[in-house]
Amino acid sequence: MTSPSRTSLARFTLPARLLHWGMAALILAMLLIGAAMVTSLGNYHVLVSLHRPVGLLILVLALLRLAYRQRHAPPPLPADLPLWQRRAAHASHVALYGLMLALPLIGWAMLSAARYPVALVGPLVLPPILPGSPTLYADLRAIHTVLAYMLFGVILAHLGAALLHGLIRRDGVFASMALWKPRA
Amino acid sequence: MSLLTDLTGAPPGTTTRALILRLSAIGAVLAGTAGAFAYAGGWLSPGALTPSRVINRFEDVNGRHPGFRRNHAKGMCVAGTFAASGAGARVSRAGVFVQGRVTPVEGRVALAGGQPYAADAETTVRSLALRFRLPDGEEWRTGMNDIPVFPVRTPEAFAEQLLAAKPDPATGRPEPERLRAFYAAHPESAAAAALIRARTVTAGFADGTYRSLNAFRFVAADGRATPVRFAYLPERDAAPATDARSPGADRNFLFDDLAAALRREPLRWRLVVTLGQPGDPTDDATTPWPVDRETIDAGTLTLTGATPEAPGNCRDINFDPLVLPDGIAPSDDPLLSARSAAYSQSFTRRAGEATLPSAVTRTPNHGAAL
Numbered sequence: 001m002t003s004p005s006r007t008s009l010a011r012f013t014l015p016a017r018l019l020h021w022g023m024a025a026l027i028l029a030m031l032l033i034g035a036a037m038v039t040s041l042g043n044y045h046v047l048v049s050l051h052r053p054v055g056l057l058i059l060v061l062a063l064l065r066l067a068y069r070q071r072h073a074p075p076p077l078p079a080d081l082p083l084w085q086r087r088a089a090h091a092s093h094v095a096l097y098g099l100m101l102a103l104p105l106i107g108w109a110m111l112s113a114a115r116y117p118v119a120l121v122g123p124l125v126l127p128p129i130l131p132g133s134p135t136l137y138a139d140l141r142a143i144h145t146v147l148a149y150m151l152f153g154v155i156l157a158h159l160g161a162a163l164l165h166g167l168i169r170r171d172g173v174f175a176s177m178a179l180w181k182p183r184a
Numbered sequence: 185m186s187l188l189t190d191l192t193g194a195p196p197g198t199t200t201r202a203l204i205l206r207l208s209a210i211g212a213v214l215a216g217t218a219g220a221f222a223y224a225g226g227w228l229s230p231g232a233l234t235p236s237r238v239i240n241r242f243e244d245v246n247g248r249h250p251g252f253r254r255n256h257a258k259g260m261c262v263a264g265t266f267a268a269s270g271a272g273a274r275v276s277r278a279g280v281f282v283q284g285r286v287t288p289v290e291g292r293v294a295l296a297g298g299q300p301y302a303a304d305a306e307t308t309v310r311s312l313a314l315r316f317r318l319p320d321g322e323e324w325r326t327g328m329n330d331i332p333v334f335p336v337r338t339p340e341a342f343a344e345q346l347l348a349a350k351p352d353p354a355t356g357r358p359e360p361e362r363l364r365a366f367y368a369a370h371p372e373s374a375a376a377a378a379l380i381r382a383r384t385v386t387a388g389f390a391d392g393t394y395r396s397l398n399a400f401r402f403v404a405a406d407g408r409a410t411p412v413r414f415a416y417l418p419e420r421d422a423a424p425a426t427d428a429r430s431p432g433a434d435r436n437f438l439f440d441d442l443a444a445a446l447r448r449e450p451l452r453w454r455l456v457v458t459l460g461q462p463g464d465p466t467d468d469a470t471t472p473w474p475v476d477r478e479t480i481d482a483g484t485l486t487l488t489g490a491t492p493e494a495p496g497n498c499r500d501i502n503f504d505p506l507v508l509p510d511g512i513a514p515s516d517d518p519l520l521s522a523r524s525a526a527y528s529q530s531f532t533r534r535a536g537e538a539t540l541p542s543a544v545t546r547t548p549n550h551g552a553a554l
Contacts, residue, residue, distance in 0.1 A: 035225035039234045041339045044525035117323045123510035125321035138536030163210040169193045
C-alpha cells in the first residue's frame with residue numbers, strides 16, 4: 001500500500017452499518033417481490049400481502065437512517081478519488097435516499113387513491129393519504145413502476161462501485177461499510 | 185492497459201490478469217443480480233399465464249371497452265347495511281359478525297361477460313359484489329355469482345375456457361368442436377357446466393341466491409380456522425323466470441326491475457355460511473360440498489337503493505375477493521389469488537382510461553309510475 005488514505009479510512013458506526021445491510025436485504029427482497037407479484041397469478045396474494053408491510057418498514061427505516069445520518073456524518077471519501085467519481089457517489093446517494101422514501105410513499109398514496117385498504121398485518125390498516133381518484137391511481141401506479149426500475153438501476157451501480165472499491169481500488173471505502181473488520 | 189488501471193483506480197502493481205479477473209467477478213455479480221430480477225419478473229418464462237395475459241384474453245374475446253371492467257362489465261350500484269345475528273362470531277372474529285353490529289355496505293349487481301352494452305338476458309350469470317366497511321379502516325370485499333359451482337378449477341382452465349367459448353365471428357356462436365375439446369380435457373368443468381345449466385333461473389336480481397363459490401377460511405377469536413363457503417339467500421320467494429317479457433322492450437330489464445323494486449321497498453338476503461368438514465374440497469370450486477353440512481345464519485343484508493354507475497361510486501371500486509378483514513382468510517383455492525391478480529390488472533387498466541357512461545343510466549320508462 002502506497003498511500004495512507006488507502007488503509008486508514010474511518011468506518012461507518014455500527015448502527016449505520018446495521019441499517020445499511022438490513023435495508024439492503026429488505027430493498028432487494030422488495031424489488032424481487034414487486035417484480036414477481038405483478039406477473040404472478042398463484043402467488044399474487046401472498047406477495048402483495050408481504051409487499052405492503054415491508055414497504056412501510058423500509059419507509060420507517062429510511063427516515064430513521066436519514067435522522068441518524070444527520071447526527072453521525074459518514075466517513076469522508078478517499079482524498080485521491082477523482083472529482084467525477086465523488087460527484088457520482090454524491091448523486092447516487094441522493095437518488096438512493098430519495099427513491100427509498102418515495103417508493104413506499106407513492107405505494108401508500110396510490111392504494112389510497114384506488115380506495116384499497118392499506119392492510120398491514122392482522123387487523124392493522126393504514127389510513128388513506130389521498131382522496132379516491134382512479135386517474136390519480138393510474139398515474140401513481142405507473143410512476144411506482146418507473147421509480148422501482150430506477151431504484152434497481154441505481155442499486156446495481158452502487159453495488160458495482162462498491163465492489164470496484166473493495167476488489168480493485170482497495171481504498172477502504174468498502175471496508176468502511178463492511179459488517180466485519182476485513183483482514184488487513 | 186494503463187487506461188484500464190487509470191479508469192478503475194487500481195493501485196500500482198496490479199497485474200492486467202488480476203484486474204481483468206476482478207472486473208469479471210464484479211460483472212458476474214451484477215449480471216447475477218439483474219438475472220434474479222429478470223427471473224422474478226417472469227422475463228425468463230414468456231409462456232406463463234400472467235394477470236396481464238388473462239385480461240388480454242378478455243379483450244381479445246370481447247373487444248376493448250375502455251374504462252369498463254373486463255368482466256362483469258355491465259352493472260349498477262346498490263347500497264344498504266348488514267346486520268349481524270351474532271351466530272357468525274362463533275367461527276370468525278371479523279367485526280362484521282359481532283352480535284348487533286350494523287355495517288354499512290355498498291355493492292354492485294352485474295351480468296357476467298365483458299360486453300358493457302349487451303342487452304340483458306335471463307340466462308346470463310348474475311353477480312352481486314359487496315364492500316363492507318368495518319371500523320378502523322378494515323374492509324370485506326366479495327364478488328359472488330348466482331350459480332351453484334364455478335365452471336373451472338384453475339386459472340389456466342379459465343383462460344382456456346375463455347378461448348374455447350369465444351364466439352366465431354361468422355356464426356356469432358362458439359365453435360362446438362373447441363368447446364367439446366375443452367370439456368374433454370376438463371371433465372370437472374363438464375360436470376360443473378351440467379350443474380350450472382340445471383339451476384333455476386329466477387325472475388331477476390331481487391330473488392337471486394349469490395354464492396361465494398370459492399372456499400375461504402373463517403378464523404375464530406381463539407385462532408381456530410374453519411373452511412367455509414357462503415351464500416346470500418333472498419328473503420322473498422324465488423320466482424322462476426317467465427317468458428312473458430317481450431324481448432327488446434327494455435335492454436336493461438334486469439337492472440331496471442331491481443331499481444324499481446328497491447324504490448318500492450328494501451330487499452333482504454340472509455348470509456348463510458356453510459361449514460366444511462375435513463375432506464370437503466377447498467381448492468376446487470367446480471365441486472359442490474355435501475348438502476348435509478352445518479350452516480350458520482350470520483346476519484341479514486338489506487339493500488335500500490340503487491344508483492347508476494358514476495365517478496366515485498361502485499364504478500371505481502375493485503371488488504377484489506381477497507380484500508378481507510382479520511377473521512376471514514383465503515383458502516388454498518388457486519382461483520382466489522388469480523382473481524385478485526386479474527381484478528387488480530383490470531382495475532389498473534380501466535382506472536387510466538377515458539370512458540363512456542354505463543348502459544344502465546336512466547330510470548326505466550316502464551313500471552316506474554310511483
